Amino acid sequence: MFRWFEYAQVYHPSKEWKLSPADLGRPYEDLTITAADRVPLSAWFFPADECSPRRNLAMLVCHGNGGNISHRLPLARAFLGMGVNVLLFDYRGYGHSGGELSEEGTYLDAQAAHAWLRQRGLSQIIAFGESLGGGIACELALREPVAGLILSNTFTSIGDIGAEMFPFLPIRWFNTIHYNTLAKLPRIKVPVLVMHSRDDEVVGFRHAERNFAAANEPKLFSETRGQHNETLALDPAQYLGGVEKLLALVEAANSAK
Numbered sequence: 001m002f003r004w005f006e007y008a009q010v011y012h013p014s015k016e017w018k019l020s021p022a023d024l025g026r027p028y029e030d031l032t033i034t035a036a037d038r039v040p041l042s043a044w045f046f047p048a049d050e051c052s053p054r055r056n057l058a059m060l061v062c063h064g065n066g067g068n069i070s071h072r073l074p075l076a077r078a079f080l081g082m083g084v085n086v087l088l089f090d091y092r093g094y095g096h097s098g099g100e101l102s103e104e105g106t107y108l109d110a111q112a113a114h115a116w117l118r119q120r121g122l123s124q125i126i127a128f129g130e131s132l133g134g135g136i137a138c139e140l141a142l143r144e145p146v147a148g149l150i151l152s153n154t155f156t157s158i159g160d161i162g163a164e165m166f167p168f169l170p171i172r173w174f175n176t177i178h179y180n181t182l183a184k185l186p187r188i189k190v191p192v193l194v195m196h197s198r199d200d201e202v203v204g205f206r207h208a209e210r211n212f213a214a215a216n217e218p219k220l221f222s223e224t225r226g227q228h229n230e231t232l233a234l235d236p237a238q239y240l241g242g243v244e245k246l247l248a249l250v251e252a253a254n255s256a257k
Contacts, residue, residue, distance in 0.1 A: 010065060010132070010158060010177050011101050013094040017070035021046070024077055033089060035112040039099035043089035043113060044069055045120075046076055052083035057147070057247070058122040059086045062110055062133030062140070064153075064229075068095030075130075078232060078240055082247065085122060089113040091136075103177050110140040126250065129154060131203065131228070134211075135179030141188045148250045149188060150243065152195045153228055155207045156182035164204065185214040191253065192219045193246040195231070195239070202228040220245050 021028040021044040031043040048055040059079045063072050069088040076086045091106045092099030099105060110127075117125050126148040129137030134154025141149045155161040157180040185192070192215040196208030212221050222242025226234035 006175055006177055007101065009162070011093070012066040013091075013101070014067045014071075015095065017068065017095065019070045019073050021073070024073060024080070026080065031116070033112050033116050035092070035099070035105075035108045037099075037105075037108060039092045039105070039109070040097065041089055041092065041109055041112060042069065042096035043087060043116070044076075045116075046080055046086045046088075048080070048083055048085045054083035054247070054251075055085065056122065057084040057124045057126065057250070058117050059084050059126050059128050060110070060113055060117060060137075060140075060146075061086065061088050062127065062129040062136040063088070063090075064131035064133050066229075070095065075232060078236060079128075079243075082240065082244065084126075084247070085117075087113055087117055103179065106136050107139045107143070110136050111143055114140060114144045114146075124250070124254065126150060126246070128152070131155070132179065135181045138181045138184040138188065141190060142184055146190055147253070148191045148193070148246055150193045150195065150246055151181065151208075151211060152224075153197065153200055153203050153208075153231065154181055154194075154211060155203045156180075156210050160207070161203060181211055182214050185211060186216065189216060191246060191249040192216070193222060193242055194219070195222045195224050195242050197224040197226050197228075197231050199226055200228045200231075218249055220249070 029045040033041045090097040093101040124147045127137035127146045128150040130152040134151040194212040224231040
């Protein structure tokens, strides 16, 4: 019963696609990426414009715990407007991906997506994680080379946020899913951007403050506006302004090499 409750709170996958990648009106590839344990993963790749000075950069999107990649097309559109390549992928159990959900499984899924980009010739990869995806992007930054890390509305750990949501339950006694972002950040040595809104009704602002304090320099903090799932739509200029600063850090680091 505890295991069922834990998984039901952490993961909210949707199998149905809300939109098609064709809805963006630009070139794309509909992919099946295979994880190390042979689980097939659904993914959409949107190449940067050929004339973009940032066509060597790729945004690897680790989405949140709800929906699937079809719900992230507005995010892909925004990043494409910044001139970078974008890869959306679904974790196992989400969308059209196969397999059964697990914490380690989601880490393998992100590694598989990263490997696909490397095979495509893209080595300057920025791991973007929203909410739950922040914990996955952090682990990816420890396992594989990335050029930068972005955490959007990300909690410190499942244990921390679970204890806040269910103070009447001994969450820390029985939780087996961790996604401990706070513990991983001190070991990450690439530029980090923490983005969060004080109006986030799901993940409190203090999570972002603690994550930012744990991160190494160079690091940036960008305060966004709106509730947990509306920060991009409510104020895209503010949201993308922080991302633009992170991209500038990555480009400066590349120029210094």
